[in-house]
Amino acid sequence: MLKKNNKLKVSSTVTISLAKIEDAKLLFKIHNASVESGFFNSKNLIFYKDHIKWFKKKLKSKTKIYIGKNSNKKKFGYVRFDEVKNNVFEVSLGNLPKFYGKGYGSLMLEKSIKKFKSKHEPKKIISAVKKFNVRSTKCFLKNNFVKIKFDKKKHYTITKINPKKEYYLELK
Numbered sequence: 001m002l003k004k005n006n007k008l009k010v011s012s013t014v015t016i017s018l019a020k021i022e023d024a025k026l027l028f029k030i031h032n033a034s035v036e037s038g039f040f041n042s043k044n045l046i047f048y049k050d051h052i053k054w055f056k057k058k059l060k061s062k063t064k065i066y067i068g069k070n071s072n073k074k075k076f077g078y079v080r081f082d083e084v085k086n087n088v089f090e091v092s093l094g095n096l097p098k099f100y101g102k103g104y105g106s107l108m109l110e111k112s113i114k115k116f117k118s119k120h121e122p123k124k125i126i127s128a129v130k131k132f133n134v135r136s137t138k139c140f141l142k143n144n145f146v147k148i149k150f151d152k153k154k155h156y157t158i159t160k161i162n163p164k165k166e167y168y169l170e171l172k
């Protein structure tokens with residue numbers, strides 16, 4: 001009961017905005033924390049000098065990254081849309097560990113999808129999630145994604161999909 005109320009309270013106060021260069025450190029921290037916990041495909045921690053190069057390139061590309069902020073104006077996470085094929089986008093997201101499980105991720109995803117769709121009219125939005133990653137899977141299912149049987153001739157992802165280990169999801 002307490003968890004539910006608490007969740008509702010935080011959820012109603014999330015705002016999102018497009019990432020800027022000053023958000024590099026936030027994404028760096030989230031990336032390495034997620035790698036350490038095994039939530040990402042990559043097993044390697046990244047160095048900041050490599051991250052900043054990657055981030056600058058992303059900011060200039062078709063990729064869109066939204067940053068989630070709570071009511072205390074604290075930036076806690078991101079949602080990223082990468083184009084994987086003509087106007088088909090793969091979405092991924094991450095939060096700083098101290099914000100896990102509080103309702104932030106799901107709401108940040110909802111708001112980011114709404115904003116992204118209104119600005120870019122994507123043909124399709126897809127995602128790949130590790131099956132053991134219950135929180136992430138729930139975030140996507142709650143936000144109108146459905147699990148699709150992965151077909152490597154038909155489907156595209158940035159990350160490699162092993163259908164035994166990862167779900168392939170599409171936004172309805």
Ligand SMILES: CC(C)(COP(=O)(O)OP(=O)(O)OC[C@H]1O[C@@H](n2cnc3c(N)ncnc32)[C@H](O)[C@@H]1OP(=O)(O)O)[C@@H](O)C(=O)NCCC(=O)NCCS
Binds near residue numbers: 092096105106128129
């Ligand atoms: C994935 C991630 C962004 C989700 O954000 P979050 O704020 O932690 O998730 P939420 O609090 O919105 O919870 C999402 C759902 O998981 C449930 N949940 C939360 N903690 C849980 C736990 N420990 N076990 C099972 N379910 C849990 C919530 O109840 C919610 O489901 P509901 O809305 O049906 O009740 C965040 O956990 C994260 O950054 N993880 C590391 C990076 C990562 O895994 N990224 C995804 C790669 S695609």
